[in-house]
């Protein structure tokens with residue numbers, strides 16, 4: 001049945017064109033189909049690439065958003081972590097240098113005795129802890145200056161539990 005219909009088609013072509021031309025058309029019918037498929041595949045490919053380009057172009061915009069977010073965080077400065085060891089009666093280190101805008105994360109480790117770490121200039125203080133414990137405070141160093149940090153237990157400050165936070 002299929003072959004019959006093909007022959008009919010071929011005859012139709014023959015009617016419209018001369019013998020030689022109809023042969024080439026008939027032979028060329030398969031390549032034409034292939035070309036047609038290639039064109040369709042090509043169009044699908046182009047369409048797929050367009051979609052891909054769209055998703056690719058949308059990704060940088062989210063990356064830009066991410067960078068803006070990072071920049072927004074950068075105005076607060078990086079988080080700078082410090083560990084301050086406290087013992088009877090000293091802080092180690094007893095000087096901390098940071099830049100204005102830095103976020104400070106200070107972990108106060110109590111190596112010996114009952115202590116705390118207080119920074120009046122920033123309204124920051126840890127709870128009073130005991131040997132082996134630690135406490136963490138985090139804040140943004142948003143003003144320049146030299147601020148004392150000290151232990152407010154008894155007369156520990158006078159005995160030497162005092163240090164300097166220098167914000168430049």
Ligand SMILES: [Cu+2]
Pocket residue numbers: 113114115116151152153156161
């Ligand atoms: Cu103390």
